[in-house]
Amino acid sequence: MRLKSLIKVSLAAVFVAGGAFASGLGDPDKGEKIFRKCASCHEVGQGAINRIGPQLNGLFGRTAGAMPDMQYSKNMIRMGDDGLIWTVETLDAYVENPRALVSKTRMSFRGIKDPQERADLLAYLRRFSDDPANIPEAEPTATGTDHDLDPAILALEGDPEYGEYLASECQTCHQASGANDGIPGISNWPTEDFVVAMHAYKRKLRPHPVMQMMAGRLNDEEIAALAAYFKDLE
Amino acid sequence: MTLNRRIFLGTGAAVAATIAAPTVFAAGHGKPHVVVVGGGAGGATAARYIAKDSKGEVAVTLIEPSRQYYTCFFSNLYLGGFKEMDDLGHSYGGIAAGGVNVVHDWVTGVDRDAKTVALAGGGSVPYDKLILSPGIDFVDGAVEGWNLMAQNAMPHAYKGGSQTELLKAQLMAMPEGGTFAMVAPPNPYRCPPGPYERVSMVAHFLKANNPTAKIIVADPKAKFSKQSLFQEGWANHYEGMIDWIGEDFGGGNVSVDPDAMTVTIDGEVTNVDVCNVIPAMKAGRIAELAGVTDGNWAPVNAADMSTKADPDIYVLGDAAQQGDMPKSGYSANSQAKVCANAVRGALTGSRVFPAKFSNTCWSLIDTNDGVKVGATYEATDEKIAKVDGFISATGETAELRKATYEESEGWYTGITKDMFGA
Numbered sequence A: 001m002r003l004k005s006l007i008k009v010s011l012a013a014v015f016v017a018g019g020a021f022a023s024g025l026g027d028p029d030k031g032e033k034i035f036r037k038c039a040s041c042h043e044v045g046q047g048a049i050n051r052i053g054p055q056l057n058g059l060f061g062r063t064a065g066a067m068p069d070m071q072y073s074k075n076m077i078r079m080g081d082d083g084l085i086w087t088v089e090t091l092d093a094y095v096e097n098p099r100a101l102v103s104k105t106r107m108s109f110r111g112i113k114d115p116q117e118r119a120d121l122l123a124y125l126r127r128f129s130d131d132p133a134n135i136p137e138a139e140p141t142a143t144g145t146d147h148d149l150d151p152a153i154l155a156l157e158g159d160p161e162y163g164e165y166l167a168s169e170c171q172t173c174h175q176a177s178g179a180n181d182g183i184p185g186i187s188n189w190p191t192e193d194f195v196v197a198m199h200a201y202k203r204k205l206r207p208h209p210v211m212q213m214m215a216g217r218l219n220d221e222e223i224a225a226l227a228a229y230f231k232d233l234e
Numbered sequence B: 001m002t003l004n005r006r007i008f009l010g011t012g013a014a015v016a017a018t019i020a021a022p023t024v025f026a027a028g029h030g031k032p033h034v035v036v037v038g039g040g041a042g043g044a045t046a047a048r049y050i051a052k053d054s055k056g057e058v059a060v061t062l063i064e065p066s067r068q069y070y071t072c073f074f075s076n077l078y079l080g081g082f083k084e085m086d087d088l089g090h091s092y093g094g095i096a097a098g099g100v101n102v103v104h105d106w107v108t109g110v111d112r113d114a115k116t117v118a119l120a121g122g123g124s125v126p127y128d129k130l131i132l133s134p135g136i137d138f139v140d141g142a143v144e145g146w147n148l149m150a151q152n153a154m155p156h157a158y159k160g161g162s163q164t165e166l167l168k169a170q171l172m173a174m175p176e177g178g179t180f181a182m183v184a185p186p187n188p189y190r191c192p193p194g195p196y197e198r199v200s201m202v203a204h205f206l207k208a209n210n211p212t213a214k215i216i217v218a219d220p221k222a223k224f225s226k227q228s229l230f231q232e233g234w235a236n237h238y239e240g241m242i243d244w245i246g247e248d249f250g251g252g253n254v255s256v257d258p259d260a261m262t263v264t265i266d267g268e269v270t271n272v273d274v275c276n277v278i279p280a281m282k283a284g285r286i287a288e289l290a291g292v293t294d295g296n297w298a299p300v301n302a303a304d305m306s307t308k309a310d311p312d313i314y315v316l317g318d319a320a321q322q323g324d325m326p327k328s329g330y331s332a333n334s335q336a337k338v339c340a341n342a343v344r345g346a347l348t349g350s351r352v353f354p355a356k357f358s359n360t361c362w363s364l365i366d367t368n369d370g371v372k373v374g375a376t377y378e379a380t381d382e383k384i385a386k387v388d389g390f391i392s393a394t395g396e397t398a399e400l401r402k403a404t405y406e407e408s409e410g411w412y413t414g415i416t417k418d419m420f421g422a
Helices: A002-022 A028-037 A074-082 A088-096 A115-126 A151-155 A160-170 A191-202 A209-216 A220-231 B005-024 B043-054 B075-079 B093-097 B162-172 B194-209 B227-237 B285-289 B329-348 B398-420
Strands: B033-037 B059-063 B068-070 B089-091 B101-103 B107-111 B116-119 B124-126 B129-132 B136-138 B179-183 B214-218 B242-245 B254-257 B262-265 B268-271 B274-277 B281-283 B313-315 B356-366 B369-379 B384-391
Touching (some): A074 B398, A151 A220, A160 B329, A191 A209, A191 A220, A209 B384, B033 B043, B033 B124, B043 B329, B089 B398, B129 B329, B179 B194, B179 B268, B281 B285, B329 B356
Parallel strands (some): B033 B059, B033 B129, B059 B101, B129 B313, B179 B214, B179 B274, B214 B242
Antiparallel strands (some): B068 B089, B356 B369
């Protein structure tokens, strides 16, 4: 009985994944080829086990940094505690630029810039997840990624003096020395990482409520100003 | 010993401070002079930031009676056994090394025409801009039967330091199965979740050391900050121990007898073993002496924290009547940065940026069970107005609550370094 229903569920998952492909979400067969980039560290499919990275069966709907017996970065564990769940949207952001979502992730991977390639990869990975939460229709807004940062935003030249004033608000919690106890240090960060991370909070891709609130009211120039100030703070 | 860069810079700053000191008293020539009264979250931050950012262009004097500052925030964690008193103490050495002339004295008056403040130790100090950050005092006669002469029998423990230690000593000496009473304050008051975090920490201590003891809270308010989070936590961790009597049940109709150690709530007399009376509050007395208060608090302009009464006097933190921000150390620290930027701009012509304020209050309910509430604010013509906010949810995972507690510890380290510079 139990086995039967499991089979039913996985059949449904395959069927739905096919449907998703038809609606342009991604091609799982192309995704399988793209997955070769990941396969040196991650296993997926029957018998997959944790290796350098966690195994990826049942990935959709899983809490970040929560696989038992897996060594994660502090940041990944913190993100999971804060409520980061792997969905089409968050995985897409993570695969695009891992450090934008999780600053000091142990996953040393540059990311995949092409949105279609990411969609294909996720369509492939979804074959191995039977959680109903990954039915693409459950997240219609996640299809066709929209979190690519406008290059104009990244190119903004920040005003470090304004940044210093704005930074005083950050430094109530984030110590200027860059110390890392309870609240991570943010001094001396590369500008692009800083800008991308702040926009990820602003768009609520990163889960922390204080940071979503703080980033939420900063405009593009203000985020650039902060990045310009913190980059040289040692 | 080799001189590293850090030590060299530190020595340089200390020398700058001693050079700055004489000019402080030489009114009328040379540098503009800012006097800051009160070295807590508002005053210490403002003094340090003006000195740091003006790079010597503005002389700054901080007047604070205590040589060692004990934070009121996190003092509940001392009551609960999570912190030692030493963890809450901070010296002013870092601020002095940052170029601020630190004077340990009381200000007894402000002459707004001559623009001087008088010191209890004699003499007066001239100012171009005066920043008052005096915290709170208590409203006389706010709780029937209680006055400052009774604060040893029934401590308020709502200013950091000796009162907090006294309350802890009384808590530890409570007889088995005894009663701890709290008289909670009416709005507005310092640290809205503070009394309820304190109830949680007292309960945490009693659960481990005196599990049949009871806690009663007489509250003049019908509801309180983070109420659903606290009540969920009390039910989960301290079932049957805490009796909260709100306005609806006569919690505001309360009197105390410190000699008999009784509390009368809505006509019913209860014998108590410890009684924590937190009376109604008002701005620290110096704000009243300076003539910048209206009623219990000092009304200020949201854009720069200058008082409505005098454009050269600013009031920060608990004492200010500013609008939507809660009275908290975080708020005072946030207001101080806006004020420091505006004051420096007014005195030196440096750039003045738009006011941005924020606040977050973390509370600990039990071991690794932390919650938080926060908001951002902006300056409008009438007041500091709330923009956006969040609050922890009931039923959160244990991992998230633990992360929230760890975050609060990070915040404590961060804000005290931000205030004291060391």
